Amino acid sequence: MIRMIISRLFQSLVTLFLIVTFSFFMMRIAPGGPFDSERNLPPEIEANIMAKYRLDLPIMSQYVYYMSDVAKGDLGLSFRYQDHTVNELIFEGAKVSFTLGAFALLFALIVGVPFGIIGARREESVLDHMIVTTTVFGISIPNLVLGPVLVMLFAILLPVFPAGGLDSVRSYFLPVLTLSIFYMAYITRLTRVGFIGIGKREFVVTAKAKGLSEPAIIFRHMFRGGILPLVSFLGPAAAGILTGSIVIEKIFQIPGIGQHFVQGALNRDYTLVMGVVVFYSALIITFNFIIDLVYLALDPQVKYR
Amino acid sequence: MKRIPAVVLLILFCMSCSRQVPILSHEIGTVIVNNQSEPETIDPSLYTGHPDATIVVQLFEGLISFNPQTLEPVPGVAEEWNISPDGLVYTFHLRKTARWSDGKPVTASDFKYSLIRLLRPETASRYAYQAYYIKNGESFNKGEIEDKSELGIEVIDAHTLKITLESPTPYFLSLLFHPTLYPVRQDVVEKYGTDWTRPENIVGNGPFVLEKWQLQKEMLMTPNPHYWDIKNVKPKKLIFYPIENNLTAYKMYQADQIMVTQPVPLASIDKLIAEKDPELMVAPYFTTYFYKINTTLPALKNKNIRKALSLVIDRNQIVEKILKAGQLPAWTLVPPETTHYDPPVPEHTKVDIPEAKKLLREGLAEEKLEAFPETRLLYNTSEAHKKLALAVTDMWREHLGLNITPYNQEWKVFLKTENNMDYQIIRQGWVGDYLDPNTFLDLFVTNGGNNNTGWSNADYDRLIRNAAREQNTDARMDLLEKAEAILIDEQPIIPLYFYVMTILKKPYLKGYYGNAMDLHNYKHAYIDVTELNSYYKR
Numbered sequence: 001m002i003r004m005i006i007s008r009l010f011q012s013l014v015t016l017f018l019i020v021t022f023s024f025f026m027m028r029i030a031p032g033g034p035f036d037s038e039r040n041l042p043p044e045i046e047a048n049i050m051a052k053y054r055l056d057l058p059i060m061s062q063y064v065y066y067m068s069d070v071a072k073g074d075l076g077l078s079f080r081y082q083d084h085t086v087n088e089l090i091f092e093g094a095k096v097s098f099t100l101g102a103f104a105l106l107f108a109l110i111v112g113v114p115f116g117i118i119g120a121r122r123e124e125s126v127l128d129h130m131i132v133t134t135t136v137f138g139i140s141i142p143n144l145v146l147g148p149v150l151v152m153l154f155a156i157l158l159p160v161f162p163a164g165g166l167d168s169v170r171s172y173f174l175p176v177l178t179l180s181i182f183y184m185a186y187i188t189r190l191t192r193v194g195f196i197g198i199g200k201r202e203f204v205v206t207a208k209a210k211g212l213s214e215p216a217i218i219f220r221h222m223f224r225g226g227i228l229p230l231v232s233f234l235g236p237a238a239a240g241i242l243t244g245s246i247v248i249e250k251i252f253q254i255p256g257i258g259q260h261f262v263q264g265a266l267n268r269d270y271t272l273v274m275g276v277v278v279f280y281s282a283l284i285i286t287f288n289f290i291i292d293l294v295y296l297a298l299d300p301q302v303k304y305r
Numbered sequence: 306m307k308r309i310p311a312v313v314l315l316i317l318f319c320m321s322c323s324r325q326v327p328i329l330s331h332e333i334g335t336v337i338v339n340n341q342s343e344p345e346t347i348d349p350s351l352y353t354g355h356p357d358a359t360i361v362v363q364l365f366e367g368l369i370s371f372n373p374q375t376l377e378p379v380p381g382v383a384e385e386w387n388i389s390p391d392g393l394v395y396t397f398h399l400r401k402t403a404r405w406s407d408g409k410p411v412t413a414s415d416f417k418y419s420l421i422r423l424l425r426p427e428t429a430s431r432y433a434y435q436a437y438y439i440k441n442g443e444s445f446n447k448g449e450i451e452d453k454s455e456l457g458i459e460v461i462d463a464h465t466l467k468i469t470l471e472s473p474t475p476y477f478l479s480l481l482f483h484p485t486l487y488p489v490r491q492d493v494v495e496k497y498g499t500d501w502t503r504p505e506n507i508v509g510n511g512p513f514v515l516e517k518w519q520l521q522k523e524m525l526m527t528p529n530p531h532y533w534d535i536k537n538v539k540p541k542k543l544i545f546y547p548i549e550n551n552l553t554a555y556k557m558y559q560a561d562q563i564m565v566t567q568p569v570p571l572a573s574i575d576k577l578i579a580e581k582d583p584e585l586m587v588a589p590y591f592t593t594y595f596y597k598i599n600t601t602l603p604a605l606k607n608k609n610i611r612k613a614l615s616l617v618i619d620r621n622q623i624v625e626k627i628l629k630a631g632q633l634p635a636w637t638l639v640p641p642e643t644t645h646y647d648p649p650v651p652e653h654t655k656v657d658i659p660e661a662k663k664l665l666r667e668g669l670a671e672e673k674l675e676a677f678p679e680t681r682l683l684y685n686t687s688e689a690h691k692k693l694a695l696a697v698t699d700m701w702r703e704h705l706g707l708n709i710t711p712y713n714q715e716w717k718v719f720l721k722t723e724n725n726m727d728y729q730i731i732r733q734g735w736v737g738d739y740l741d742p743n744t745f746l747d748l749f750v751t752n753g754g755n756n757n758t759g760w761s762n763a764d765y766d767r768l769i770r771n772a773a774r775e776q777n778t779d780a781r782m783d784l785l786e787k788a789e790a791i792l793i794d795e796q797p798i799i800p801l802y803f804y805v806m807t808i809l810k811k812p813y814l815k816g817y818y819g820n821a822m823d824l825h826n827y828k829h830a831y832i833d834v835t836e837l838n839s840y841y842k843r
Contacts, residue, residue, distance in 0.1 A: 036720045036721065040755050040757075041431060041434075042447075044446065045434065048427065048429040048433075051429070081520075092520045092521075148556075156556065156559050163557045164548070164562065252553065253557065255522040256521075266715065267717075
């Protein structure tokens, strides 16, 4: 067990190193630089700026500088938001995205898991069909459409919630709802599939034959096995939902971390993009690692040696 | 199951009972506006984007300020000034009541320090060239001279500053309200380094002080109690939201979260104009949309061919059918907002297809070309540019039988392509840096940093150079007009239209004006409480 953890930790570090190296060079290959604009600068001014940000050095020494800073936990100054460090931008953004994502994921689980179980236990009933149909909508309506529709309905026609910004508890409502719908639908389906699968196993049939009540069968016998598909989905899903979504952030004017990824790349803000890449990959690796441990606890068939 | 919709409705109902207008939850007298984007930096010497400029204008004040409607230079920190007869030496008399936000007086040395800091190569300021008009400013910034006493900046006494220019620059006063030239405080900058712009450290001399700065969320300002003109600073509080998405901003405006937003989303303009919405303001904007032509290519180096291309583009149709917000058709480059300047009357101001066909034939014959070579039109990725490119290439196809294909590139790639002149025809929108025709016309001097068309004309260069030395306004404008006439006749560019700024503004917000540079000093803005109350009692 300990050996497994140590070897996984080592693998994670190697993966992280490769991702960072790869993205570093990818960013530099992209045409255009962080300080290009439609106002061309006199060459001397451009040289001054390049020198200030060490962009005048050969690419390998830039890489060495960057990696040694990252190893010290310093992601550098943002090339675009010059009054702020990347650490600060990521920390401030992550706080918001984490809160929003955690609420959305929790909401999705609270609604999705019960409906998934209900659907599975009443397979092929009218109720089950209704649940399955609804999830198809949930999965296929893009946030880009859902968000503005919700704003139109609940911020402008029936002015209950703010249209954007994050000023009060109330302003979390619409973005959390928008963000969670897809996950809710997906979780419902995964739970349903997991429970249908496990429901056909002999030990469940036996439990039923013994005359156990439905809640006892579900919670004591089926639960651990039934949510396994969901658990393996939750790792990447949590990493994705917690690191924010550019779409939600743009629609609702939310100061999260998701927009840094996209805007940062478009602006060629090298340090910011790299910072987000480091952060995001570290998060995914961590979550996958945690999920592996949870799997180990839940599924007796999985054994690490 | 059946109970759930009922519960949801009940919750919504309860929440709607307690519904408040978000704007009214702030202290009355608070002005809340959209600043369009998170500022990149609010250090005056380093600023680059327009959102940065808006913030700098509230927190700092230059020697010269501006009239919020006409943008004419008005006294700022300098109470009065003298200009030497040769137009080279400006002596500014600073008002003795000018104070920094910590109460210390604003002195001539503060301005000297700030200008030197701006010009130091290691400051790496992008807009340092705004100070190249100062004697030796350019050589100092380029590191050619290191002695700062050679700069044309001299402190006579604490309240008198003398600035000597490289050459007489008739629009120098207008340049001085460019936020790059606003003062910063030496001790604060040196003590806190890059952290000096944080709310807890920053010291400014403008009408407002920065209370709170939450990244990507909001900036909160309150009046600066030490500001010399504090009795005329009207807002109790000033809040900026950095809303980039026009649609989101528009929705937040509708939901009464902000009082001003711009630009209005394209999709909504039609409706607002048709309904004559009283909250919509359309203001002129000192910007021109044009296509640039790579004049080094076989066919496009021919003037007649370039003229033929311009002559078949129906600008009226473009502004009326595609843009629809009151933009003006452009056959010349300099937008109409400049005072004292009469643009040249071009040979053509409407579509002339037979003439265009003739010019094209002549041009091809002159270049000994059988047919027009394969050509493409490049724009940076955006729905609006795409629409326009499709319309224009359609006109070229229909009237001249030319197959010119539009294609797009992402912004930074686009800029690279433009700089390397790897294009044939390319779009550009140019925003004037200061309210003078020169900001547009000096783009196209031979090898100008932003020319990128390969076009060069000795007469044009000479006229622009002479205009820069001419002190008499009328004579100078004449020279610029002659230069523009050459540019339009030679047609290395095809002007399409002059921009407008579409603004939505709540009727109770007063003292906010649309102006050609979209520059706003919010000390003039205020809330009309009676109108505010009647607006929300509808």
